[in-house]
Amino acid sequence: MPIIYDELMNAKQEGLTASYGDRETMLYALGVGFMRDPMNADELKFVYENNLQTVPAMATVIGWGKGSTLARSGINYLMVVHGEQRLTLHKPLPYAADVIFDERVVGVFDKGPKGAIIVTEREVREKSGDKLFTASATIFARGDGGFGGPKEGAPEPHPIPTRAPDLVHECDTRVDQAFIYALSGDRNPLHRDPAIAKMAGFPRPILHGLCTYGTACRAIISTVCKYDATRITGFDVRFSAPVFPGETIVTEMWIDGAVVSFRCTLKEREAVVINNGKCTLAG
Numbered sequence: 390m391p392i393i394y395d396e397l398m399n400a401k402q403e404g405l406t407a408s409y410g411d412r413e414t415m416l417y418a419l420g421v422g423f424m425r426d427p428m429n430a431d432e433l434k435f436v437y438e439n440n441l442q443t444v445p446a447m448a449t450v451i452g453w454g455k456g457s458t459l460a461r462s463g464i465n466y467l468m469v470v471h472g473e474q475r476l477t478l479h480k481p482l483p484y485a486a487d488v489i490f491d492e493r494v495v496g497v498f499d500k501g502p503k504g505a506i507i508v509t510e511r512e513v514r515e516k517s518g519d520k521l522f523t524a525s526a527t528i529f530a531r532g533d534g535g536f537g538g539p540k541e542g543a544p545e546p547h548p549i550p551t552r553a554p555d556l557v558h559e560c561d562t563r564v565d566q567a568f569i570y571a572l573s574g575d576r577n578p579l580h581r582d583p584a585i586a587k588m589a590g591f592p593r594p595i596l597h598g599l600c601t602y603g604t605a606c607r608a609i610i611s612t613v614c615k616y617d618a619t620r621i622t623g624f625d626v627r628f629s630a631p632v633f634p635g636e637t638i639v640t641e642m643w644i645d646g647a648v649v650s651f652r653c654t655l656k657e658r659e660a661v662v663i664n665n666g667k668c669t670l671a672g
Contacts, residue, residue, distance in 0.1 A: 392463055392505060392536040394497055400458050401493035407452035410485040411438050413573065417447040420570035421603030422560055431616040443482040445621040446606035448522045449474060449599050451488060451513065453574025458492045458509060459528075468532035471598045472506065473544065473627045475525040481619040487516045495525070499538040504531040506543045546627050546665035549650050554641035558608045559656060562596060564635040570600040595631035601638060601662055602626055605653050608640035609668050613649050623669030630660045638662065647672070 418424070418435035421444065426432070434442045496508035511524045527544065563569070567580040575597055578585040586594040606624055614620045632638060637656035642649050651666035 392497065392530075392533050392538070394536060394538040397459075397462050397494055397497050397507070399494075400462065401491065402456045402458050403491040405452065405456050405490050405492065406488065407455050407490070408487045409451055411441055414441060414443050414447065414484045416569075417450060417573045417603070418444050420566070420573050421446065421600060421607050422562065422566070423607060425561065431611070434616075435618075441484040442618055443484050444603065444606060444610070445476070445478055445482060445618055446599075446603040446624060447573075448476055448478065448482060448513070448524055449602065450574045452490055452511075456490075456492050456511075458494060459507065462507070463533070464505070464507070464530040465532040468504070468530060470529050470531065471526065471628055472529040473525075473527035473546075473625070474599065474602055475527075475544070475625040476623060477523045478622050478624075479520040479522055482521065483515075486521070488513050488521060489516060490514070496543060497538050498543045499534055499536055499540055501534045501540075503534055504529055505533040505536065505538070506530075508544065547625060547650065547667035549652055549665060550643040550645070552643070555644045556612050556642040558612050558640050558642070560604050560608050560638045560640065562600075562604065562632065562634055562636055562638060566600065566634045567594055567596050570597050570603075575599065591631070593633060596634050596636075598628045598631070601628070601632050601653065604638050605640050605651060605663055605666060606668075608638070608653075609642065609649055609651065613642060613644060613668075614670070620670045620672070621668060622671050623667065625665075625667040626663045627665040628662070629664045630662045632662050 423435045490513040492511045495510045498506040513521045642651045647670045649668040653663035
């Protein structure tokens, strides 16, 4: 079924609810690689209930599976890839909360034979009414172009400086990391089942894109932020290539005041896996 532009632009859901607690907060941190060294006192606060601090990137899994704004969009999900992820934090994420969120489609762009770009936005607030964060995701529906919608207007990527990076940090990933990360919500078998991965054209399961996203956040927390995750107020990326569990993610960072531009490559092979990264810091 082809995309019906006006119908998709009106797609939304309101008043959805979700809850999470310290268990989910600690599990997420483990899933993106915190506490590889059990003696690292700086990382302990992300995985231990004493003075627990939340990884900001965890916002992308809060309420995972709740809502189906694109369920009747008509897109071919076998041809869909996650293109971009944007996050604005209105306050530091608590380690436990009951939340209410609204989700809507904010843009649909026709790229013809290349496919369609669909941008969704999720606004999340605490039950008290305080705004918690706004998350925006861009998906690229490779099999659904040519529906007659606008061709221009999709979000522009953040430019990476041309100078040498100010910081470079390596983060390992475990060969079983996708199994740990999947427990935070995304149970897509592509990331765990070798047979499904081969059907999708990969030699073996790939790491979740949002796990790579969280690993990049871990790199900036442990360097620029000096383990104070509350400094991060925004985290935007463009996904450009998959990671295989066990590979080493190398994050290059450029610091310009309250903006950290970043890009992620792999140590083991030539590939840019995250590009056009922008981390915004408070103060």
